[in-house]
Amino acid sequence: MSVALIAKQTDYRLLPFRFMRMPEVGDSQVLITADTGEYLFVKDSDLPGIVHKRLDRQSALYKDLLARHFIYEPEIHTPFPEMAAQIRSRKNFLFGGPALHLFVVTLRCNHTCQYCQVSRAPLGDHAHDMSAEDAMHAVDRLFESPSPVLTVEFQGGEPLLAFDRVKQIIEAVSARNETEHRSIQFIISSTLHHLTDPILAFAKQYAVQFSTSLDGPAFLHNANRPTPEKNAYERTLEGIHRIRDVLGHDAVSALTTLTSRSLEHPKAIIDEYVKQGFKSISLRPLSPYGFAKKSSERLDYSIDQYLSFYTEALSYLIQLNSEGTYLSEGYASLLLGNMLTPFSSGYVDLRSPLGAAVGALVYNYDGDVYPSDEARMLLEMGESGLKLGTVRQPLSELLHSPVVRQLLDAGIAEALPGCSDCALVPYCGADPIEHFARQGDPIGHRSFSTFCQKNTALLTHLFGLLRNGDHSTQRVLMSWLARRSFNDLAQPGYGG
Ligand code: SF4
Incomplete structure (x- = not known):
């Protein structure tokens, strides 16, 4: 190689990127990613x-790296304004x-679900209902958010048991919106029994x-969600x-809660969703919140068991979709959105900076305000430290609470130990509340984090399918991306 050529070849400069060897995707394949969300597979030897x-x-390779802003030529172009716009979009x-x-x-609630023992109250216990006054304060907080798009979601217990309050809130929000002109979506999360x-x-x-929640066919749903009449599924x-x-048809979506029993029946659960005409299924693992410790030992499972399920x-x-039945998996659709589009999916758990508080607020029945439903459930387990304040305080005060500051300290994945040099960070999130619940520390340790294990495994698996899957697999995944809808985005935690 001539000296002149070598001199010319040193003209480019590197832009910041992270890399990760991915033997799962292919021999000597290395994923390189940038904060803009751009990615490229290169050979280890390159x-x-x-x-x-x-x-x-x-x-x-040089042209690909240049086009995706992994390198740049200082005398020829300045990629920074374009990169800043990409990061701003994400x-x-x-x-x-x-x-x-x-x-x-x-x-x-009328159910006695084992995984929800501590976040429900008996049917006649009205002391656990939100007051009309607190509801109106919460509506004021809602409109203090500058967001032009708002999702108002009703949770419980069983919100239909307090339908007068739901009605009051929807009417008040709608009346106020005559002058506010926001785009507002109302969702009721319910067993639909009432x-x-x-x-x-x-x-x-x-x-x-x-x-609603549909855990699979009758035998599974009724076992997971016992009622005195034993007819929850029906x-x-x-x-x-x-x-x-x-x-x-599309006014109702369903979510699956997976217990250890469910893990034995992946096909039966999916077949049930096909039978009931759903377009999306969400195969989410059991959360470490809201259930008594004894139940958690019986119902929980290892992350490896979940991942193989x-x-x-x-x-x-993918096989069913290839054969003509459309049914997407909600979490995969959200991850694909993060991987393949210039935008974040908006899903609270997959945001960095964190989604809790910054993107979502929970108004509890007693007028207290929490940064997420998970933080509220931790309260029912005896952990009250994550309360932001009450519905009577202005939003600005709630968002400046010491809890939000602490969560923000642990809520920027790009700055967290383990995540800061992980190539998957542009598509992942921080989720300090999950780490607080599981590890007693909002920063947590990624080596022992099931959140990290889950996202590493699923993102790697999806990259593998996109790169090595046959044409029909890739077509199915792209169709999930293109047809993301209310069904995918109505997972708890979606707020964007
Ligand atoms: S949680 Fe794990 S997979 Fe996600 S960015 Fe951090 S280290 Fe990477």
Whole structure:
């Protein structure tokens, strides 16, 4: 090689990127990613050449690196304004303020789910209902958020048991919005056991959507969600059909809670969703919140067990989709959105800076305000340290509380030990509340973090499918990305 050529080849400069060897994706494959979200697979043997500026400027690799802003030529172009715009787009959720507002209108519930022992109250216990006054204070807080798009979600317990409060809030929000002109979506998370014709008529008037829990076929759902009459599955199904009759097919979405029993039945769970005509299924692992320790030992499972269930389920889903049945997996769709589009999916758990408080607020039945539903459930486990304040305090005060400051300290993934040099960080999140719940520390240790293990495994698996999967697998995944809808985005925690 001539001296002149070498001199020319040293002209480019490196831009910051992270790299990760991915044997799962292919022999000697290295993923390189930038904060802009751009990524590229390069050969392990190319890495020293890139870093030591020995690349041939005519090579395809050089052009790819240049186009995706991993390198730049200082005398020829300045990529920084374009990169800043890309980063701004990915972090756009920061500019809106809290968009997801969860109202816990009551803790009362007719179920006795084992994984929810400590966050429900008996049917007749009205002491665990939100007062009308607190509800109106919470509506004031909602409109103090500058977000032009707001999601108002009702949670419980079972919110339909306190439907008067739900009605009062929806009417008040709608009346106020005559002058506010925000885009507002109402969602009720419910077992649907207490649906009535007047509730459905009201839901139609205010375009309310429903999110329910369907854990699989009757044997699984009824085992996971016991009621005195042992007919939880039948009543939820009846509710789904009633909503579809009055409000339309897509006005109800469903979420799955996976217990250790569920992990034995990936195909049966998916077949049930196909049978009931859903377009999306969310295969989320059990959260470490809201259930008594004894139950957690019986119902919980290792992350490895979950991951082997998930990959089997995903492969079955891809097969069904390839054969013409559309059913996407919600979490995969959110991750694909983060990996393949210039925008963040908006899902609270996958944000950095964190989604809790910054993107979502929870108004508890007693008027206290929490940064997320998980933080509220920790309270029911005896941990009250994550309270931001009460509905009577202005939003600015709630968002300046010491808890928010502490969460922010632990809530920027790009600055966390373990994440700061992880190539997956542009597509992942920080989730300090999960780490606080599992490890007793909002920063946590990524080597022992199930959140990290889950996201590493799923992102790596998806990269592998995108790179090595056959044409039909890639087509299915792209179709999930293109058709992300209310069904995918109505997962708890979506607020953007
Ligand atoms: S949580 Fe794990 S996968 Fe996600 S960015 Fe941090 S180290 Fe990477």
